[in-house]
Amino acid sequence: MFGDMMGMMQKVKQAQQKVEETKKRLDSVFIKQASEDELLKIEISANRNIKKIEVADELLKDKEQLEDYLIVHINKAIQRATEINDAEISAVAKEGMPNIPGLT
Structure with missing residues (x-):
């Protein structure tokens, strides 16, 4: 039993290392979000x-519209990034975790 516990702890440590590596890799995965009118x-x-944020000169003339665009599209970009991040981290963590009854 003690050997099983050591093996499980080693797998957990490896899973944590893979999660950290994945987090670093996700720094270089980019999502582009644009308004419908670009x-x-x-x-x-x-x-x-x-x-990066690119704003067309046309938007600079209307502060309220620019603010609305920023709120909507930054939130969309964050949502998409979060979905990718969560999926990647979950996959790596689940892959490396030991099979512990009752945890899946």
């Missing part, structure tokens, strides 16, 4: 760090 473009990493 006046606003946002690029965000799968770790939810905004990398």
Whole structure:
């Protein structure tokens, strides 16, 4: 039984290491979100760090519209990044976890 526990602990440690590696890799996975009219473009990493925002000159003339666009499309970009992040981290964590009855 003690050997099984050591083996499980080793698998958990390896899973944690794979999760950390995946988090680092997700820094280089980019999601692009643009408004339908292409006046606003946002690029965000799968770790939810905004990398770039492009605003068309036309939007700069209307502060309220720009604010609305930013709120809507940043939230969409964050949602998409979160979905990718969660899926990747979950897959790696589940793959590396030992088979413990009652936890799946």
